[in-house]
Structures are given as C-alpha cells and as structure tokens.
C-alpha cells in the first residue's frame with residue numbers, strides 16, 4: 001500500500017497518478033499493476049444541459065404579456081378607456097426589450113443593442129409626456145437620454161471593439177460623467193428653473209475630471225502603474 005507524497009491520499013495498486021492531486025506516483029518499490037481493479041469508475045464529464053434560447057424567450061414573453069393583458073382589461077373595464085394601463089404596458093415592454101434583446105441577438109452587436117434600448121426609453125418617455133401633458137420631453141427628457149446614450153454607447157464601443165486598455169477608458173468615463181452632470185444642470189436650468197447660474201454640477205465636474213486626469217497620469221507612468229497593479233493585485 002502506498003500513499004501520495006503530496007497529499008497523503010491512499011493509492012490503489014492500479015494508480016499511476018494520485019486520484020486527488022494528480023501527482024505522479026514514483027516509487028521504486030511500488031509496481032503499478034494496470035490490470036488491477038480501479039477503485040473508482042473512470043471520469044465521465046456530465047453532459048451540460050442546454051436550455052434552448054427560444055423557450056427562455058417564450059417564457060419571458062408570457063411573463064410580460066400576462067400582466068399587460070390583465071392591466072389593460074382591468075383599466076378598460078373600470079374606466080372604459082386606457083387611463084393608466086398604458087404606463088404599465090410601456091414599462092413592461094421596455095423591460096422586455098432590455099432583457100430579451102441580448103438573449104435573442106445573434107447578429108446584432110452590443111452597441112446597436114444599446115441603441116435600440118435607448119430608442120425604446122425615448123419612445124416611452126415621449127408617451128408619458130404626451131399622456132400627462134408634461135411638456136418636458138423635448139427640452140429635458142430627450143436631450144438627457146441622448147446624452148447618456150451617447151456616453152454609454154461610446155464607452156461600450158471602446159471597451160468591446162477597440163484594443164484600448166481599461167485604465168484610459170475608465171479615465172475617459174470619469175471625465176465624461178463629470179461633464180454629463182454639468183450638461184444635466186444646464187438642461188434643468190433651461191427646462192424647469194429659469195436660472196442662469198450653476199449651483200451643484202461644478203462639484204462633481206471638478207471631482208470626476210481630477211480623478212480622470214489622475215487615472216490618465218497613472219496610465220502614462222509605467223513604473224507607477226506596475227507598482228499599483230502589484231499592490232492591488234490587478
């Protein structure tokens with residue numbers, strides 16, 4: 001009887017390798033008898049169970065359609081026309097689009113996928129604005145959504161389809177996020193507050209621009225970058 005030199009597991013006569021840690025058995029006094037019975041059955045990987053894409057999409061469609069149908073029936077039954085069920089329908093349709101599109105996509109890329117998601121968000125916001133006569137779609141909701149869409153799609157494109165490193169992309173994200181705050185405050189001022197001075201957006205702008213510049217500096221300084229990577233195990 002032998003034991004593994006590495007992990008101490010008991011070895012059967014037929015074993016050339018430790019069954020636990022795969023250390024090779026080297027023992028001049030120990031003759032491997034490959035005829036001897038194996039102490040365990042040979043390894044067979046279990047077949048992975050694949051769930052079909054269509055059944056997942058079918059289930060998700062049912063999960064979206066059922067509450068939509070129920071709310072429209074209730075709404076029309078009570079009010080005689082669509083009052084609030086349009087919001088439920090829009091929200092669920094949007095959620096459905098955002099979840100199902102990445103599952104269903106096989107030929108469209110992630111940036112186009114995001115573009116379609118943001119287009120859906122714009123349509124839903126337009127519907128809400130029209131229904132409640134909000135008057136904030138054109139001068140606020142649309143430009144803010146387009147701005148966020150542009151930033152998110154640019155960052156996604158850079159990180160997925162170019163060979164850029166992660167650090168400069170993170171730095172650019174920080175700076176763009178800072179300017180996004182500034183743009184949102186300007187749009188808020190124009191749309192709702194009729195104010196022509198900035199109150200809060202300069203603080204996040206300064207913070208994120210400084211953070212972005214620091215990240216760009218670290219990226220340009222190779223010894224510092226390597227030192228930080230070792231320190232933070234990245």
Ligand SMILES: [Zn+2]
Pocket residue numbers: 004005006007008009018019020021022023
């Ligand atoms: Zn072992």
